[in-house]
Amino acid sequence: xxxxxxARQALLAALDDGWADPDRLYSAGRRAGQLLDxxxxxxxxxxxxxxxxxxxxxxxxxxxxxxxxxxxxxxxRAGDVLVHSAxxxxxxxxxxxxxxxxxxxxxxxxxxxxxxxxxxxxAQQGHGSAVEVGxxxxxxxxxxxxxxxxxxxxxxxxxxxxxxxxxxxxxxxAAAAQACAAAGVPLxxxxxxxxxxxxxxxxxxxxxGSARKWGGPPGVGLLVVRKGTRWLSPYPGEDLHxxxxxxxxxxxxxxxxxxxxxxxxxxxxxxxxRLSALxxxxxxxxxxxxxxxEVVGDPVQRLPHLVTFSxxxxxxxxxxxxxxxxxxxxxxGSSCTAATLRPSHVLEAMGVLSHxxxxxxxxRGTTADEVDRFLAVLPGIVADIRKAAGM
Amino acid sequence: MIVLxxxxxxxxxxxxxxxxxxxxxxxxxxxxxxxxxxxxxxDIRAWCRMKGQEFVAxxxxxxxxxxxx
Numbered sequence: 001x002x003x004x005x006x007a008r009q010a011l012l013a014a015l016d017d018g019w020a021d022p023d024r025l026y027s028a029g030r031r032a033g034q035l036l037d038x039x040x041x042x043x044x045x046x047x048x049x050x051x052x053x054x055x056x057x058x059x060x061x062x063x064x065x066x067x068x069x070x071x072x073x074x075x076x077r078a079g080d081v082l083v084h085s086a087x088x089x090x091x092x093x094x095x096x097x098x099x100x101x102x103x104x105x106x107x108x109x110x111x112x113x114x115x116x117x118x119x120x121x122x123a124q125q126g127h128g129s130a131v132e133v134g135x136x137x138x139x140x141x142x143x144x145x146x147x148x149x150x151x152x153x154x155x156x157x158x159x160x161x162x163x164x165x166x167x168x169x170x171x172x173x174a175a176a177a178q179a180c181a182a183a184g185v186p187l188x189x190x191x192x193x194x195x196x197x198x199x200x201x202x203x204x205x206x207x208x209g210s211a212r213k214w215g216g217p218p219g220v221g222l223l224v225v226r227k228g229t230r231w232l233s234p235y236p237g238e239d240l241h242x243x244x245x246x247x248x249x250x251x252x253x254x255x256x257x258x259x260x261x262x263x264x265x266x267x268x269x270x271x272x273x274r275l276s277a278l279x280x281x282x283x284x285x286x287x288x289x290x291x292x293x294e295v296v297g298d299p300v301q302r303l304p305h306l307v308t309f310s311x312x313x314x315x316x317x318x319x320x321x322x323x324x325x326x327x328x329x330x331x332x333g334s335s336c337t338a339a340t341l342r343p344s345h346v347l348e349a350m351g352v353l354s355h356x357x358x359x360x361x362x363x364r365g366t367t368a369d370e371v372d373r374f375l376a377v378l379p380g381i382v383a384d385i386r387k388a389a390g391m
Numbered sequence: 392m393i394v395l396x397x398x399x400x401x402x403x404x405x406x407x408x409x410x411x412x413x414x415x416x417x418x419x420x421x422x423x424x425x426x427x428x429x430x431x432x433x434d435i436r437a438w439c440r441m442k443g444q445e446f447v448a449x450x451x452x453x454x455x456x457x458x459x460x
Binding site for chain 2: 292294310312313314315334335336341342343347348351352353354355356389390391
């Protein structure tokens with residue numbers, strides 16, 4: 001998503017004003033410290049939490065790793081099991097892999113489970129264990145399986161993405177949080193896709209996000225640890241009980257991230273209505289104009305700005321490049337577009353077609369005309385690729 | 392048994408081969424697709440669901456599909 005204009009202004013101002021180390025006592029350092037405090041307070045207000053519950057990190061991934069590994073360490077006496085959904089971001093799956101060996105709550109024979117993260121992390125696997133909870137074909141969490149999983153003995157922490165980053169399906173976070181509360185298990189939610197776009201129900205103990213997903217600059221992650229949540233630093237350092245960024249923060253970027261969040265939330269309700277109507281247009285038009293297409297994800301309980309579909313017999317990489325030549329920057333969950341050559345674990349968990357996959361993310365700069373132009377060129381592009389494949 | 396050897400082929404090629412082959416066999420016949428692309432099992436299963444054909448079984452890099460219509 002392009003930088004929000006408010007973030008750009010704040011970034012430029014903070015480059016002049018916030019260059020110093022906020023931990024230093026000279027006046028430029030104190031000024032930087034004030035900027036950091038103000039950014040933290042503004043972010044806390046946006047999220048309806050206390051400023052001292054907010055920590056900025058070097059990335060969304062760093063925030064997820066701190067939340068999970070620190071949340072697990074803090075609950076070591078309660079157990080060593082991490083429960084998570086099958087459709088978490090790879091940052092969560094990689095942390096789960098680091099934590100320990102994997103099993104799944106709902107026994108499905110589908111291949112490819114754990115996939116890249118699992119193969120990658122074997123050498124560093126810890127002694128804990130992780131339990132994966134499946135989703136249905138729309139990408140919705142299996143709540144019964146989740147309830148069973150979090151109520152089992154030895155569960156230290158649970159992690160549920162607020163809404164799928166690949167297909168947009170909003171997860172039943174409130175119900176999942178209730179199950180966790182009943183079992184006395186803290187819940188982490190990866191809210192990177194929701195912050196600034198959609199409401200996030202309460203009930204979580206740890207929340208993470210990424211500024212570039214709400215229109216802030218890259219290189220700023222967000223970690224919120226609610227009061228009363230046991231958290232122990234998984235990193236070397238002095239602050240054992242309080243999250244801290246690893247190394248120096250990019251303070252101008254943090255200031256810009258906080259400014260962007262405030263600006264985005266002011267527009268969020270109207271933008272959600274506008275973008276959701278454009279997503280509806282894509283969801284209705286693509287299956288009508290392109291044969292053999294599967295639009296995936298929940299059509300109603302979904303993020304306002306994200307839509308994913310898969311085209312039979314189409315190479316995802318070829319589709320992505322053809323759209324790029326027409327000026328459209330889209331993503332894909334197809335295996336040919338992944339460095340690991342594995343299909344998206346999210347599409348696999350849902351059991352939907354993984355090849356010919358396109359994910360369209362709309363943002364505040366996206367116009368209805370651009371969406372219409374996308375819808376106009378797509379059928380011809382898909383037809384050309386199929387023709388080349390002899391279909 | 393009709394066997395389609397798609398070993399070494401990347402998705403969507405095994406699915407394309409299956410889609411071309413299945414209309415040429417009798418209704419009720421089973422086609423066995425040999426494929427080792429990591430997406431093959433998921434995508435052949437999804438293709439069967441979308442096209443109303445029957446996914447019979449899967450083994451080690453092999454997937455059996457019955458033509459039902």
